[in-house]
Amino acid sequence: MNPIIKSVALSVAALALATAAHAETVKQGSDDGAVKTAATESHGKPTGQATAKKESRGKASKSAHGGASWTYSGSNGPDSWGSVSAKFAACGDGTTQSPINLTAAHAAGMSAGNIDFAYQPTQLRIVNNGHTVQVNYSGGSTMTVEGETFDLLQFHFHAPSEHAIDGKLADMEMHMVHRNAAGELGVVGVLMNIGAENLALGEIWQHMPREATPERLKNRNVVNARDFLPHNANYYRYMGSLTTPPCSEGVNWFVMADPIEVSREQVEQFAGVFGATNRPVQEVNNRLVLAPYATN
Ligand SMILES: [Zn+2]
Secondary structure, X not given: OOHHHHHHHHHHHHXXXXXXXXXXXXHHHHHHOHHHHHHHHHOOOOOOOHHHHHHHOOOOOEOOOOOEOOOOOHHHOHHXXXXXXXXXXXXXXXXXXXXOEEOOOOEEEOOOXXXXXXXXXXXXXXXXXXXXXXXXXXXXXXXXXXXXXXXEEEEEEEOOOOOEEXXXXXXXXXXXXXXXXXXXXXXXXXXXXXXXXXXXXXXXHOOOOOOOEEEEEEEEEEEOHHHHOOOOOOEEEEEEEOXXXXXXXXXXXXXXXXXXXXXXXXXXXXXXXXXXXXXXXXXXXXXXXXXXXXXX
């Protein structure tokens, strides 16, 4: 066998093994992670004006449902998430955490197949969960990669980006959170850099709640996650975690290699409500990262 093909085949086999090893964690992740977290947090007590929230961000406080709260700065910031709650232990002692710095240097050549996105328009269901603005998706929108189909559950945003490419953060990052029939999560990350105004994002920002609030249905507004995909479908793939507590591992990450554009005003509108919402990059350790441009 050609050595290049052989190494790629091994890479994919190793990824599959990693996936199997994490199957249990993944189920936990899908329960405690994106879905449940979003649901409970969205029912949490509104945390007041954005300005007030920013000032109190460093303070230790309890959320409305009695759980410990976490923040992006101060004493309950990312370095302390693992000790904020026993349920968040993976944030501190996990070894396959997200986000990471994506570079060709530590990556195996790309061998994974194209992602087939089949996203449908959905009525706008929008939540400010106290950490980000999230759009919940109705069923029937999927992405399929290497025969595995994931249903789109929701998408949300971070500023600046969480993943870095060659050490450089983008101005924002969008996360499209999916789950497959086995309960594994698959997240598509789309980096966003300052440039032209993003009209699809504008539709959402128009309805962005400035305070934490339960889901609001804007049934006259339709959004489509497809509008946020870059033209070039190349992506980085690796096994990681949720980037927010409980930081559950076993998450399949697909980070699109090309960014899309947003205006400076749009970034500022989001950052003005939430402040900085990026977890710092985590250790890659001995993980495999499949990269679109690597040649070895
Ligand atoms: Zn996210």
